[in-house]
Amino acid sequence: TGMFTYDPGFLSTAATQSAITYIDGDKGELLYRGYPIEQLAVNCDFMETCHLLLYGNLPNAAGKADFTKRVTNHTMVNEQMQFFLRGFRRDAHPMAIMTGLVGALSAFYHDSTDINNPEHREISAIRLIAKMPTLVAMAYKYSAGQPYMYPKNNLSYAGNFMHMMFATPCEEYVVNPVIERALDRIFILHADHEQNASTSTVRLCGSSGTNPFAAIAAGVACLWGPAHGGANEACLNMLEDIQKMGGVAKVGEFMNQVKDKNSGVKLMGFGHRVYKNYDPRAKLMQETCKEVLLSLGLENDPLFKLAMALEKIALEDDYFVQRKLYPNVDFYSGIVQRAIGIPVGLFTAVFALARTVGWIAQLNEMIGDPEYKIGRPRQLFTGSVRRDVLPIAQR
Ligand code: CMC
Numbered sequence: 001t002g003m004f005t006y007d008p009g010f011l012s013t014a015a016t017q018s019a020i021t022y023i024d025g026d027k028g029e030l031l032y033r034g035y036p037i038e039q040l041a042v043n044c045d046f047m048e049t050c051h052l053l054l055y056g057n058l059p060n061a062a063g064k065a066d067f068t069k070r071v072t073n074h075t076m077v078n079e080q081m082q083f084f085l086r087g088f089r090r091d092a093h094p095m096a097i098m099t100g101l102v103g104a105l106s107a108f109y110h111d112s113t114d115i116n117n118p119e120h121r122e123i124s125a126i127r128l129i130a131k132m133p134t135l136v137a138m139a140y141k142y143s144a145g146q147p148y149m150y151p152k153n154n155l156s157y158a159g160n161f162m163h164m165m166f167a168t169p170c171e172e173y174v175v176n177p178v179i180e181r182a183l184d185r186i187f188i189l190h191a192d193h194e195q196n197a198s199t200s201t202v203r204l205c206g207s208s209g210t211n212p213f214a215a216i217a218a219g220v221a222c223l224w225g226p227a228h229g230g231a232n233e234a235c236l237n238m239l240e241d242i243q244k245m246g247g248v249a250k251v252g253e254f255m256n257q258v259k260d261k262n263s264g265v266k267l268m269g270f271g272h273r274v275y276k277n278y279d280p281r282a283k284l285m286q287e288t289c290k291e292v293l294l295s296l297g298l299e300n301d302p303l304f305k306l307a308m309a310l311e312k313i314a315l316e317d318d319y320f321v322q323r324k325l326y327p328n329v330d331f332y333s334g335i336v337q338r339a340i341g342i343p344v345g346l347f348t349a350v351f352a353l354a355r356t357v358g359w360i361a362q363l364n365e366m367i368g369d370p371e372y373k374i375g376r377p378r379q380l381f382t383g384s385v386r387r388d389v390l391p392i393a394q395r
Pocket of ligand 1: 009230265266269325329
């Protein structure tokens, strides 16, 4: 029934056109709307980056103030959401909670669920960007058995997230500007990454005409996996395991396991489908990591030392050199998040928070494209030829 190109894992198929993010994997270059990630990370904050990804241009001061105000107008979630959370076990994985909460938003905001209506898409975009930090912090507070903290709109996007995470009704959280800036940078570095698995999921899901909240929930679900956003959690667990085995002294032994194809052990936070050179986000993340550890007096952090030792060995080892495996964004992000006080189980939820703007920008681009159709891959059928059903007694 027809001839189709067979390309498992989309190794050589462009599933869409896009004008948002550009990656040159051989050079290790990443541009959002033409702007190098290195410049955005230093000269802009996350609100400017969101504006850039959504609307295609960096705002001036007035435009930024206006956009920020539109976002902060929507930082609270419906008061009912806390009862939805109560249905979860306290030890539920935050990504299980996030998949549920984000999908559930569609039941609260009926005035922004028509994906084909540009006004609905606009307001749901703002709502999602505004509410993600609130939901992630709620997932954390629930697991910690602490009361939820309402957002504070006079704080920055990152500062407000830290307030909702770490303040309690009895004690204010004083935001350390170095950490606030580092968290904001983590958000910028994760904001978009063209047609990765979760973004492609959001596009495919949205292409059926479902509502924007449901499409983003699908992205959250896909991001959870350890080959994708779950790698930051898996990487930190790996570092802790090596540390327990004996730390830097055991790095060679661990690397031998990684290189043994039968072991099933991977060096988490290494390798990328597109980057065959250093992931520029990993470079920035490593710098941020150093800054944060220094400002907290943790410059001798054993996990950071361990990560540096692993990286050094890997970059000189034939196995990694031949396969062009370099650290990716997840290699150092866990160490930064852990230093900030974010628990390991929440790392991927923080990634989801930051990637939400990219997902929405890509969804908007797709729906706005006059050529867009429902995504419907074909298959090469490998099953049985036609056969007849025997009566049950004769099978
Ligand atoms: N450790 C050991 N070997 C590896 C690794 C690794 N982390 N990554 C790739 N390889 C090997 C792989 O076994 C294969 O070897 P061979 O050619 O002998 O069969 C070769 O390198 C090519 O890898 P691949 O699996 O064919 O490449 P892919 O493009 O299908 O997968 C990847 C890319 C990111 C899923 C993979 O590198 C991986 O699993 N890395 C670890 C998980 C990780 O860090 N993921 C985060 C990705 S970046 C941001 C994000 O999405 O969060």
